[in-house]
Structures are given as structure tokens and as C-alpha cells.
Amino acid sequence: MHLNATHDPALRSWVESAQAAANDFPIQNLPHGVFRRRGMQEPFRGGVAIGECIVDMAQAALLDVWAPDARAAAQAAGEATLDALMALGPVHWHRLRAELSRLLRAGAPQASRLRDALVPMFAAEHGLPARVGDYTDFLTSWHHMVNAGAVLQPGAPPLANFKWMPIAYHGRSSTVEVSGAAVHRPSGQARAPDAQEPHFGPSRRLDYELEIAVWIGPGSVRGQPIAVNAAEQHVFGLGLLNDWSARDLQGWESMPLGPFLSKNFLTTVSPWVVTLEALEPFRCALPREPGAAPELPYLRSPRADAGFDLQIEAWLHTPRSGAPGTRLSRSSFRHSHWSVAQMVAHHTVGGCCLCTGDLLGTGTQSGPGPGEQGCLLELSHGGARPIELADGERRAFLEDGDTIVLKAWGERDGAARIGFGDCRGTVRPAAG
Ligand code: CA
Numbered sequence: 001m002h003l004n005a006t007h008d009p010a011l012r013s014w015v016e017s018a019q020a021a022a023n024d025f026p027i028q029n030l031p032h033g034v035f036r037r038r039g040m041q042e043p044f045r046g047g048v049a050i051g052e053c054i055v056d057m058a059q060a061a062l063l064d065v066w067a068p069d070a071r072a073a074a075q076a077a078g079e080a081t082l083d084a085l086m087a088l089g090p091v092h093w094h095r096l097r098a099e100l101s102r103l104l105r106a107g108a109p110q111a112s113r114l115r116d117a118l119v120p121m122f123a124a125e126h127g128l129p130a131r132v133g134d135y136t137d138f139l140t141s142w143h144h145m146v147n148a149g150a151v152l153q154p155g156a157p158p159l160a161n162f163k164w165m166p167i168a169y170h171g172r173s174s175t176v177e178v179s180g181a182a183v184h185r186p187s188g189q190a191r192a193p194d195a196q197e198p199h200f201g202p203s204r205r206l207d208y209e210l211e212i213a214v215w216i217g218p219g220s221v222r223g224q225p226i227a228v229n230a231a232e233q234h235v236f237g238l239g240l241l242n243d244w245s246a247r248d249l250q251g252w253e254s255m256p257l258g259p260f261l262s263k264n265f266l267t268t269v270s271p272w273v274v275t276l277e278a279l280e281p282f283r284c285a286l287p288r289e290p291g292a293a294p295e296l297p298y299l300r301s302p303r304a305d306a307g308f309d310l311q312i313e314a315w316l317h318t319p320r321s322g323a324p325g326t327r328l329s330r331s332s333f334r335h336s337h338w339s340v341a342q343m344v345a346h347h348t349v350g351g352c353c354l355c356t357g358d359l360l361g362t363g364t365q366s367g368p369g370p371g372e373q374g375c376l377l378e379l380s381h382g383g384a385r386p387i388e389l390a391d392g393e394r395r396a397f398l399e400d401g402d403t404i405v406l407k408a409w410g411e412r413d414g415a416a417r418i419g420f421g422d423c424r425g426t427v428r429p430a431a432g
Contacts, residue, residue, distance in 0.1 A: 006030075006101040007281055009416040013104045014111045015118070017051030024409060024419025025049040030100050031237070031272040031420070032082055034127040037119060044127040046077045046085065049272055049421070050104055053118040060117040065110045070099040082129045082273065086217045086236040087356040090277075093217075093236070097277055126178050126271035129239070130215060130357030135171040135267065136347060137211075137243055137361035140338040142289075144366040147373055151382035152251065163293040166338040166346045168363075171243075172264040176359060178271050183244055183425040185400065186265040187432075190248035202430035203246035203262075205383060206398040210314045210329050210374035210406055213241035213269050214340050214360035222353040229302045231341035232276055234354060238308070238340070240270035240406045240423035241361045247377050247397065269359070270406070270423035278418060282410035284309040284334045298349050299342050306339035310420075312365055312408045314374065318393055319401035326390040329374050331367035333408070402427045 005011075006028065012019055013027040025031065027050065035047045035054055045058035058078030066074050073096035076084035085093070103110050139145060145162055161167060185206055191198040217236035220226050226234055243263060250262035283305035295301075310333040317325035338346075343360055364374040373379045376397050380386055383396035398404070403426040409419035 003280055006097055006277070007415065009414065011101070011416070012106040013050060014106050014108060015051045015053055015104060017053065020051065022417070023051060024421050025051055026416050026418060027101060027104050028416035029274060029278050029418035030097055031274045031278065032077060032085065032129070033271040033273065034081055034129055035119070035124040035271070036127070037123055038125040044080050046079055046082055047119070048077065048100060049121070052121050054121055054124055055100070055104070055114065056117045056119050060114060063113055063117070065103055065113060067095070067099055070095040074099065081127070081131050081357070082236070083131055083357045086130060086215065087219070089218045090233050093275055094277060097275065126180070128176065128178050128269070129271065129273050132173040132176045132357055132359045133355045135173040135176055135359045135361070136168050137171045137263070137363060138166050138168040138338070138343050139363040140166055140336045140343065141363055141366050141374070142337045143335060143368055143372070144364040144374060144378065147366060147378040151377055163337070164296065165299070166343045168347070169258045171267065171361070173359070175264055176267045176269060179268055179423045179425070181266065181268055181425060183266055183268070183427045185427060185430040186246050186249065186261060187430050188246065188249040188261040189252055191252045198252055203248055204397070205247035206427060207245045207247050207376045208314060208398065208404045209243035209245055209364040210312055210331070211241040211243055211364055212310070212312070212333055212362040212408070213239035214343065214362065215239065215273050216354045216356060216358040216360070219355040219358075220348055220353045223351045225298070225348045225351070226344055226354070228299060228341050228345035231344035234344055235276055235340055237273040237275040238279065239273050240408055240420050242268040242404060242406055242423055242425060243361055243364070244268065244425070245375070266425070267361070268423055268425045270421055272421045274418065274420055279308055279310070279410060281412055281415035282309045283307070286339055287335060287337065298345060301339060301341055306341055307334050307336060308410070309334040309412070310408050310410050312374075313406070315405040315407070316389065316395065317403040317405065318389065318399070320393060321389060321391045325405070328376070328379060328387065329371065331365055331372040331374060333362070333365055335367040336362060336365060398427050400427050400429050
């Protein structure tokens, strides 16, 4: 994939709000999602974000405005989930993007007909982009691994396997929800450092994890690994993901089989999925520290720019502070040691198949500098150094009523800035 006419930073849309400064959804973005008008008992359908509006693709696909080779994708993009569109593959995604770019461009003669298919974003509510059959969460940030390790196992050397393969655990798809879902504080077992026995109760160390979501397009066949150089053909796009984590439960339960109740109560994803084609201007090389292990052949990428330079942030709004809140984390996806393609190749190399709509999390994305840590466990050094918030409050971990908002965007000279929208959740007391 290379840059094409859809990436031209000079492009403008007849949807005026697409040109607004710092708007996430200019005509160079065109992310897909699932929505319905808020408060209406109507079915969800697919839409495309443009400025402060959503193109209702179920309605737009009925118009006689599409090039014949883009009709199938336009119809699939209006279904109740994006699974059918995701399954079509990159050739169809590309044709649809080219058509959307042509139809939404300033001066397009079809504007008057498409205008009837626009829904204001403020009047919409979102559904999950796909039926998530499986969810896998990776560990791809060297800095997160080192920082979290220093808190959880002080003095222990970094994991030897990290630099050889993208490590992951299989998560829980039934509790993947779209931005806005309530975050009920989980209850479970935890053991205080000085205690002989565990106690049961609501988590006291609730945390967020700033991650990128990877949405799988066409699935694969069991027993037939996806080669690293073909892996991106199986990736529909990227979003935001918050892997809510109960650190006290995690510390007690994770040995020897990994996280369980500390992670399985909720995972929140952003409603919009930004296609890899839209992200093409933000390609970058992966970081490779001097002396890093050579990649085994099945993980060796033929392209030097397998990474994405995406700015990522986490914001905290407390009941007292409200807006504008405090920015807790600011980093970039460019620090990820492993690429999206390597995650896919490793996931399938043993024979496991991926299915359309599967969700991969990249793991917490932390950078090397101050403030670049992607979770409170790292930022507060396991709670030992609470963070001073903008209005003078302090936080070691999340309190009831706190709202976490994740953001991401690509920004580079010679390219239009494109964003991911928000991925948010508000902490509620433990149920029951
Ligand atoms: Ca995680």
C-alpha cells in the first residue's frame, strides 16, 4: 500500500465540519463504525465518520452513486456489524475508500443526495464494530514490561522471551464493550504484601491500560499460519482499547497462568475503526535497541516501516475536576517493539486460525520518557507515588466516579491529521 489521492492533505469535503482544526475525522480518515440514533429503538447499522457527522451507510448504499466495483463493500459497510465488510479484504476496502473520498469531496455532484444520509454525531450512540469471537491481548511495549516488572517483581531481570516473540494471553470476548460502557469495580481475591491470607472484596487498585485495538479482517485456516509479509491483508484497521485492570487481584492470581478476574470484567474499545490505508502516511520503523535479538525468520518483516507513529493519550476526569481533566499518559505507538504484522504472524504460527472480527490488543503502550507510561501502575510506581492532578487532587489508582478517556491521532508534515475519536469509561462501585 502506498499513498494515493485519498491521502492528499489538500482534499476538502462538502461536509464543512470535516475541515475544523483538530477534528479527528477529515476526508483523509473515513473510519468505519456501527451506530444508531440515540434514544431510538432502531437497529444498529454501519456508518463512516466525516467531520461531526456520520454517513449512514445503510441508507447511502441504496443510492445510485457508487462505482460498480465498490457496491458490495458499500452495502457491507451498512450492516448491523462490520463483519461482512471486514471479511471482504483489502481490495474491496480500498475501492470503498476511493469512492467515499470521491463522493464526499468538495464539489462532488452527488453531495445533495448524500446529505440526506448524514446523521449528526452528537445524536448517535454506538455499538461494537464487530461480533468479537475471540480477544487476545499482547505485550509489545518494552518500556511497559520493564516498568511494570520493576513494580511487580523488583530486582528481577526483564523477561528473556520478550525480545524473541510478541507475548500474549487469551482474553475474554464476552466482556468487550464499546466506549461509554460502565466500568463496575470488580470484586475478587487479593493478598496484601504483609498478609498471610487473601481477603475478598472490591478491588482497591483499579487501573486503565492505554492500548491500540487491532481488528482482524479476513480470517485464516487452522493449520495454515499467516506469513508476516501477508499479515496486514488480514487486518481491517486499528482503534483504541482500554484493558481495565485490577492490580491487587492481578498480583495474587497471575502466577502461574496469567491474569484472570483482574482483566476479564471489562475491555473497552473505541467505536471507530481507522483502516490501515488511512494510516499509511504515519508509517515508521520499529525501534530496535542496539544488541537486540535478531528476529527469527517467521517474524522477519520485509518492510522497514512496519510500525505506526500514532500519538496516544490517556486523560482522567474526576467528579470534582470534570472537564478539562488531567492528562495522565502521552506517548506514541512508534515505541512498540513488535509490529501489528508480527503479532498476527506469531498468533497463527502454531496453527491457530484467526476469524473475522477477532480483536487483538497491543498491550499497554509506554514510551521511554517521563509521562509516557500507559497505566497508573507505572505512573504511580505501584501506588507508592500518587500523581498530583491538575486541580490538586491525588491519585494512585482510580476512584469511583473517575472517567478515563483514551485518544490517538496521526500527525505529520505533508499529511492531514487524522484521529481515532474517544474511548471512555466511568468507574462505578462494585456491583451487589
Ligand atoms: Ca493489557
